[in-house]
Amino acid sequence: MIELDDRTRAIQRRAREWARELKPLALELDGDPDAIYRHLDVAIVSYLTRMPVPPRHNPDPVVIDGHRFYGTGTLERVVFAEEVAVGDAGMLLAAPGPVMSGVLVDSLGDERQKEWFYSRILQRPTWTFFALTEPARGSDAGAMETTLAPDGDGYVLNGRKRYIGNAARADIGVVFARTRPGPLGVTAVLAETSDPGFTAEPLETIGLRGLRITNVTLDRVRISAGNVLGQHLRPTQRGMWSAVQGLNRLRPGVAAFGLGIARSAYEYVRENRPGLPLRDRERLDDLGRRITGVRQLIWRAALAVDAARPSAGYEASAAKAKASRLAEDATMEALGFFGAGARLEHPLLDKLARDARAVEFMEGTGNIQKLNLFTGLLQGRLHRG
Ligand SMILES: Cc1cc2nc3c(=O)[nH]c(=O)nc-3n(C[C@H](O)[C@H](O)[C@H](O)COP(=O)(O)OP(=O)(O)OC[C@H]3O[C@@H](n4cnc5c(N)ncnc54)[C@H](O)[C@@H]3O)c2cc1C
Numbered sequence: 001m002i003e004l005d006d007r008t009r010a011i012q013r014r015a016r017e018w019a020r021e022l023k024p025l026a027l028e029l030d031g032d033p034d035a036i037y038r039h040l041d042v043a044i045v046s047y048l049t050r051m052p053v054p055p056r057h058n059p060d061p062v063v064i065d066g067h068r069f070y071g072t073g074t075l076e077r078v079v080f081a082e083e084v085a086v087g088d089a090g091m092l093l094a095a096p097g098p099v100m101s102g103v104l105v106d107s108l109g110d111e112r113q114k115e116w117f118y119s120r121i122l123q124r125p126t127w128t129f130f131a132l133t134e135p136a137r138g139s140d141a142g143a144m145e146t147t148l149a150p151d152g153d154g155y156v157l158n159g160r161k162r163y164i165g166n167a168a169r170a171d172i173g174v175v176f177a178r179t180r181p182g183p184l185g186v187t188a189v190l191a192e193t194s195d196p197g198f199t200a201e202p203l204e205t206i207g208l209r210g211l212r213i214t215n216v217t218l219d220r221v222r223i224s225a226g227n228v229l230g231q232h233l234r235p236t237q238r239g240m241w242s243a244v245q246g247l248n249r250l251r252p253g254v255a256a257f258g259l260g261i262a263r264s265a266y267e268y269v270r271e272n273r274p275g276l277p278l279r280d281r282e283r284l285d286d287l288g289r290r291i292t293g294v295r296q297l298i299w300r301a302a303l304a305v306d307a308a309r310p311s312a313g314y315e316a317s318a319a320k321a322k323a324s325r326l327a328e329d330a331t332m333e334a335l336g337f338f339g340a341g342a343r344l345e346h347p348l349l350d351k352l353a354r355d356a357r358a359v360e361f362m363e364g365t366g367n368i369q370k371l372n373l374f375t376g377l378l379q380g381r382l383h384r385g
Contacts, residue, residue, distance in 0.1 A: 002299045010065040015080045018044040019087030026088035029210045030351050033202075036094040036169075036210060040125055044084055045321075048095035051078070052102050057118035062199035068309065074108070074249060074302040076210070078256040085260020086267070089355050090210030090379045091163060092257065097121070100130035100165075101174040104246045108188055108238065117190065120172055127195075129173030129200075131161040131216055132243055138162075138361075139224040139368050141176070143242050146218060147303050148187055148228075152247070155223045161216040163361075167193065167200035168214045174229070175218065187238035190227040197221040207358030213265030236271065244313070247363050252302040258323035258359045259298060262330035263291055265352045269334045272346075287330055291305055294326050311383075319356035321369035327356035 003382070004012065029035045039045055051071025054059070061068040071077060084092045098121050105117045120126055137144050146159025157177055167173065175191045188299055193200060197219040202212050215304055232236035266287050276284065301315035309315075331353035335342040343350040360366060376382035 002296055002303065004075075004079065007067045008079055010067050010271075011069060011076050012079045014064045015044070016086075018042075018047070019083050020315060022084065022087030022091050026090060027089065027347055027351060029090050031210050032384065033094065033212045034090070039091070040096070042091070042203050044087070045095045046125075047367055048092070048097045048099075050122060051097055052106070052130075053098060053118050053121060054106055054114075057114060058122070060122075071242050073250055073288070074305040075299060078298050078302045081253050081256035082260045082298075084264070085257045086209075086264045087260075089257045089261055089359075090208055090351075093208055094124040094210030094212070096169075098128055098284075100246065101172070102230065103127040103190060103249050104130065104242065105173045105190070107245060107249075108233065108334070109190075110224065110232050113190060113229065117172065126172065127166045127170040129164050129167040129170040129216075130163040131164045131173060131372070133161060133163050133173040133192075135160055135162045139365060141243070142180045142183055142186065144178055144267055145177070146174060146177040146185065148179050148189060148223065148379075151222070155189070155228065156191065156223050157197075157218040157221040157223055159218050161218070163213045164200070164216050165211040165213050166217050168202045170200075175216075183240045184235050184238075188229040188239065188242055188244070189223045190229060191221060191223060192217075195221050205358070206322035207354035207356070214385075227319060230381060247315050248313035249305050251313075251320045251363050251369075252298050252305060253296045254359065254362045255294075255316070255319040255323035257362075258320075258327035258356065259291065259294055261327040261352050261356050262287075262323070263358065265327075265334035265349060265356075266291060267332045268346070268349055269337045273337050276337070283333070284337075287333060290326055294322050310381050313378065314373050314382040317364070317369035317372040317376075320363065321366045321373065324356070324360045324362075324366060327352075328329065330354045348380070 037105050054072050055070050061070050084352055132141050148155050148157055164305050169194050172192055174188050176186055179185050198221050200214040200216040202214050249320050291376050298319040301319040304312040304315045335349050
């Protein structure tokens, strides 16, 4: 059993307190994703606006029980994300902040790019986006068609991206594009949504509506040479490799959203169906045990990522696959405890079930995680047990 240290327990306690404020807002944000603009002063939202910003760029970190938090450790992020997702995963994803592009800038940016990015983040609440998926290239993102072509002293971006979280609210973000065929021909660039040719159109969705996923069109968007990420790194450490590394770091966090959604559904049944018959109580207890098991798997993956173990990506895939499955099972099972009218009579449970479905697709579907996991097993980079 993995046990948390005092520091991580401090962020867990604080996140749990903060998350209580979210539950009453969850259905409001689900009904109107723009409600996020009314809730920027909610404690958890203002915490997220600055997470993660590494110590070198963050002179004023959040201090909890004497511990400084920068949001850069994976274990602290998953512990935090689970608690917040029990309150509302939608709000967690709707909040401004560096999120996914922050992880990319941290690993691929040079000092000047980091300074530019993090100073924008710390100036005021700033939404960011991370654009990898394309209309015909979801699971197979490595075969992307968006191009980055030289143009004068810089470049131009052309193409379309799909399902990009927060892009319609964002000021800045990271776009992946191709400079030539093959995996080494993929490059990540910093882009500004105010640039001519950048259009983000929100999509109507049913799950995790707070995230406001969008279609992005890139029509000759100019990118200065200084905004190309990873130029100081070896070609093998840029592009698609960096996307995979970034997703490996983020995947335990997405798993934690699934875990939080599952726990929220489980706790809802416990609070709203007292006096269950023995058989139903046993079913609920089984669910509780599954939640505990998946939590350990996620923590293990987070520790592997933090320790940069070679197995980290595979462990993150295992955690994500199990957690998104758990979220869907737990929410469907929870609805089952309330009979045929459950979705209408218990709108929060209905929302949790819709959110759980969306988690399945974030950062790769269950099938893609399983493919990754089996690759790790076959290549001997991951061992059973
Ligand atoms: C809520 C939400 C937020 C998102 N946010 C972002 C974001 O911010 N940025 C971003 O770039 N993308 C984002 N995405 C997109 C997400 O990464 C993709 O939805 C995901 O990668 C799957 O791609 P797809 O939807 O095109 O499905 P497809 O790739 O078309 O897959 C359809 C089905 O085929 C299966 N499948 C595909 N290939 C294989 C295979 N080789 N073997 C077995 N089965 C396979 C899949 O498992 C799935 O069941 C988001 C998606 C959602 C739902």
